[in-house]
Amino acid sequence: MWETGGYLGLFLSAFGAATLLPLQSEAVLLALLWAKQHPALVLLIVATAGNVAGSLVNWVLGRYLEHWRERKWFPVSAQRLERVQHTYHRYGRWSLLLSWMPIIGDPLTVVAGLMREPWWSFLLIVTLAKAGRYGALYLMTLGWV
Template sequence: MTLLPLDQLAALGGLFLAAFGAATILPFQSELVFAALQLQGDILLGWIIAFASVGNTLGAVVNYVLGRGIERYRDRRWFPASATQLDRAQGWYARYGVWTLLLSWAPLGDAFTVIAGIMRTPLWLFVLLVSLAKTGRYIALAWAIGLGTG
């Protein structure tokens, strides 16, 4: 087994952190870091996709955990949604369910991951669906970048 050189590991660590932050409610973007590493061509594309996917999935787990604990504060003035909005979102999720997590890669996907926590979606199912969505997104991004360069 060959270990990655330190400079590549550091670059992948930066991508991991960017992808992690991008999946949380923080205003991060990972696509530029991903594209830069891919275009540089020094790191195997599989490593780039893996680090980005794992970081982005773990960031979504943070949202899930926030969702698990936030509902107890629904009656506070500072709560970001009214009781009616929260009830409507929960009803919507109850109707369409876990399949919305396949859209967790999309711009509003963070909301789906928080709602999944509120609705007590089983963690194993959450991680499975979000991992599929996030990895699929990075594979599609890699493909699009490859089209643009070749």
């Protein structure tokens, strides 16, 4: 049970951390790595899968966000939305390599959906970014970097 709970907890924390919720998954990953009760590669895969799945939720939200643009409760002004769209056009899909970063990464995945980034390129680039972050964290944990 502990094994399943560890993986499930890591997946859920990584999923939540990738959404717009203010959560962190790194501490859970580090605790599980230090405990050495799970294969490290499996932990990295589970964390990456959870984080990418959360980012995909953001992408889906972005795809449908503009439908409510004219509503009073819409969280972004028209000018701000235009600026964001212009910036995404300027840097393109490769800006998704920054999706691992705190503060800007989660909104960036929403913007990618808003900008109609194809799901296949979104998943490829975001997976590379998220796996790279967790891989770097793993290497630093082991003292290899």
